Amino acid sequence: MSAAAPAPRTMSETDWNGHAGPVDGHANGMDIIACRTCGFRHAVPLPDAAALATEYAENYYSDAKPTYLQDARTDQDWAQLVQHDRLDAMARALGRKPGVLIEIGSGPGFFLEAATAKGWTAIGIEPSRRAAAFAQARGMTVHNTTVAEAVARGLPRAHAIAATNVLEHLADPVGTLQLAYDLLHPGGVICLTVPNDFSPLQLAARDAKGQAPWWIAPPHHLNYFDFDSLAALMTRLGFTPVERLTSFPMEAFLLMGDDYVADPALGRACHAKRKSFDLAFETAGLGEARRRFYGALASAGLGREATIVAVKS
Ligand SMILES: [Zn+2]
Structure with a gap:
């Protein structure tokens, strides 16, 4: 039966x-x-765009994510693996030496730092005063404003644009991507990362394990993409997707019985396990196998995040 x-x-x-x-x-x-x-x-x-702008300028990193900036510093040994994967994918798609890279929503600035180390002229745009100051204090170039204002004040044309965990927060993600398109040189590359939501693993946790759909989190998360809907949007706006990447399918822990949604301490333990998983490949000199593993997951629409690298057509 x-x-x-x-x-x-x-x-x-x-x-x-x-x-x-x-x-x-x-x-x-x-x-x-x-x-x-x-x-x-x-x-x-x-929601009203002005109210959202105030939330992200003044409150987000103190109220919603009080330990994020410090955690990002602690996690950087591991997080740089992903930063390098994305930068390498962008360089492959661009097919020329690094030029100007603009990161929309640069947060603590560690991606800018990794890009700078690889030879890019990296510029961040970050509406949060706290996050912008955190990155500026470590020598990063960060405009503490919104993309629309930064463009109005004058930005150099970019060879590459990245935005990680930004689009899901915006009331008008299409408008922001249109600004990004205009900022890019022809043939320039864009790398977008969003949570991979309504994924088969999330639906399995919801429908087989009785888990409430924890990933539904407005007003902070307004938009819910997966690989295909993100690729379709990028294509509609004039980009040609060329590569998909992802990160560890954290929801697998839920399916194996670790309810990290209900228990923050368990959440930290699961996060430590996925870091250990990723770093083991590097220690063993098998980073390429780790990249193939995540590339295969991404091709199947799985993994916690959906990252798409695309070229301005
Ligand atoms: Zn709509």
């Missing part, structure tokens, strides 16, 4: 200011819809 299939989830439809599609989740007074207009899932109603 086969296991009982999960009960069908009731689908309702929402239409808000021309954003229409089935509702896939709900939290904090917002619906998450699979928007047919946008081609990706996002929250409705979308």
Whole structure:
């Protein structure tokens, strides 16, 4: 006898200011819809852009992520593996020596530092005063403002643009990507990383383990991409995707019984295990095997993050 299939989830439809599609989740007074207009899932109603700007300028790294900047420093020995993978993928796609790299949402600035070490002229744009000051204190060039303001004040044309865990926070991710497109030289590369949401592993945790859909987190996360919806958006805006990367499928811990969502201490333990996993390959001189492992996961639409490297057509 086969296991009982999960009960069908009731689908309702929402239409808000021309954003229409089935509702896939709900939290904090917002619906998450699979928007047919946008081609990706996002929250409705979308919050006021000015209120969002204040939140990220003043509060985000103190209220929502109080230990993030310090944790980033502690994690850097491990995090640089991923930073180097992305920088190497961008260099391959660009096919010329490093030039100007702009990071949208540069946070603590460690990616800028890794890029600088590889010969890029790295410039960060970071709305959070706290995060911008953290990176500036270590010698990074960071404009403490939004992308639109930084463009209005004048930025050099870029050969490469990166944005990690940024698009999911924006009320207008399309507008930001259009600015990025305009900033890039023809043939320039862009590397976007977002959480890989509504993934098969998350749905298995939800539907087989009874886990509440913890990844649905408006108003901080407004947009919910996976590899295909991110690639489709980039293609629509004039980019040609050339490579997919990802990171450890953290949800595997949930499926193996470690409920890190409910227990922050367990979350830290699971994070330590995935760092140990990644670093073991490096210690053994098998970094290429680690990259192939994650490349295969990414090709299957799996992994915690969706990273897509694309070229401005
Ligand atoms: Zn929409």
